[in-house]
Amino acid sequence: MTKEELIIPENRVYGKPSLMNDTPMHYCPGCSHGLVHKIIAEVIEEMGIEEDTIAICPVGCAVFAYRYLNVDWIEASHGRAPACASAVNRLWPNKLTFTYQGDGDMACIGTGESIHAMNRGENIAMIFINNAIYGMTGGQMAPTTLMGMKTATCPYGRQADLHGYPLHITDIAATLQGTCYVTRQAVNTVPNIRKAKKAIRQAFENAMNKRGCSLVEIVSTCASGWKKTPEQANQWMEENMFPYYPLGDLKNTVQ
């Protein structure tokens, strides 16, 4: 049997979402970004809203997200995606506007924009990739870096007296009146990928139904930044990140 004979539609159990193009991804092996991109592409495709989607990517490893998904993209400056999205959604209220941000982007340089967009109850969805590190710039300390965790700028481990404490921005988000759905997910296992996809779908639906702001945190790996193999990174995340950033819904007012 040739390959062509094997690849017949009824035999296919898996396909690449049509919104995902063939541009080779720049992500490192074991990185969570690529998986989350794929989930987003699937959800937009399943909802059939590609002509009604305005995606906003950050400065961070996901800066090139616009290369991989065939929807209209805006690359915002570092931390400002939520401000950008607020204006876009108010001007195009019937479209899905979502931001895609790292921890440095959302919880450090863009904390103000993130909290205020959530607090205004902007009808947008925010996808938050928390890998506890600045991936793009080479593994420096992030606001979400765990206590004791080593990075390029805290080489002896994060210490409270020098660096302060990890910022739980998702917990803060849950206290804001403008958020309708705040959840923490991961993409380390197939069941978790399915849950994360469900969460992103709900966030996108909330935005389309003008229910307020949704935040989906994805606790993520950064094998390169953490100086681990992909497998070690997943294990390290489960052992160290999950206890500190427990998975599950923090708030859901749309049931």
Add this chain to the structure above:
Amino acid sequence: MMDNNQQNDYKLLKGNEVIALAAIRYGYDGFFGYPITPQSEVLETLAVEKPWETTGMVVLQAESEVASINMLYGAGCTGKLVFTSSSSPGIALMQEGISYMCGNELPGVIVSVGRGGPGLGTIQPGQADYNQAVYGGGNGDYNCIVLAPNSVQEMADCMGKAAQLTFKWRTPVIILSDGVIGQMMEKVILPPFTPRRTDAEIAAQCPWATNGIGLKSRHYNALSTLEFDPQVMEDRNRAMAEKYKRIQAEEADYELYRVDDDTDYLIVAYGISSRVSMKAVDILRENGIKVGMLRPKTLWPFPSKAISKLSEKIKSILCVEQSEGQMIHDVRLATEGQATVYHTGRSGGMISSPVDVVDAFKSMARETITKNWPKGYWIK
């Protein structure tokens, strides 16, 4: 207040109020801004007018000027016509966003109602933000078109001109005003209502915009300033530089006041300084001095050619600006060494009076007489 039948009626309004009212009438899609003196009336007037109920214009008080300019950035990416308004420290916070807007060649209008600086400075009027507007503080090779109104009527007119230029050239337009023009009341005729563009019109005008329209029948749009290939980045910069050259060739605008073939001296002034200087020119003319004024109506592009031409004949130029001297450098460059350029002005919130300008003019004239002029030429 927003009645088409009354469109030819004169109204007595503040410059800042007129910015808001003109924006609604010119069909702007949105405003995003943060309060700061001396321009808070812009947002306050919009809040009273509630244009979201009439024209559908969006009005949002942002959490900071950093947010405001990034709201403009996002809106510009989607092809909408939007503006923000701020004053000196607020415009300082917008510099990164302005650079991003230029990098992606986006439309957007930024009203800057100048006060005295540096730092928190003063809430009193100033023109010390010439460099901030014309040379910018953002990174990279970029320019913004800078319009300089000198009356409440021109505040309205500039909102229309800026709306047109920002789409024509796909580059942000700054309206550089000052606390006097923003706060003073003058009679004004507001423009008639122009409807906001429909989605279809936006799609036709801005095929590059990231608004999803027609996505299935086109390649998707991505607006990013990032480029890792230095050759591609250089090509982009060069294409922008070409565009800037064309803007310089086509859009430089100025006005002459009492300049004729016999003019011996020239005053160059913009904004409130040009209003003060007109009076000074009148006083000097009454005393038999052949002086005229050139008023740049665009600060970028700067009317360098006109100044260069005039300085073939006119050897002394007084640059009047309410700062310690910023535009003077462009005036000097424009003369190409053919004339001596002097500066006068107040700063920190003080404003020159016409008599101040006349006095400065006299000391300039005395100096140039001893240096350059034949004996016996004197002024009263």
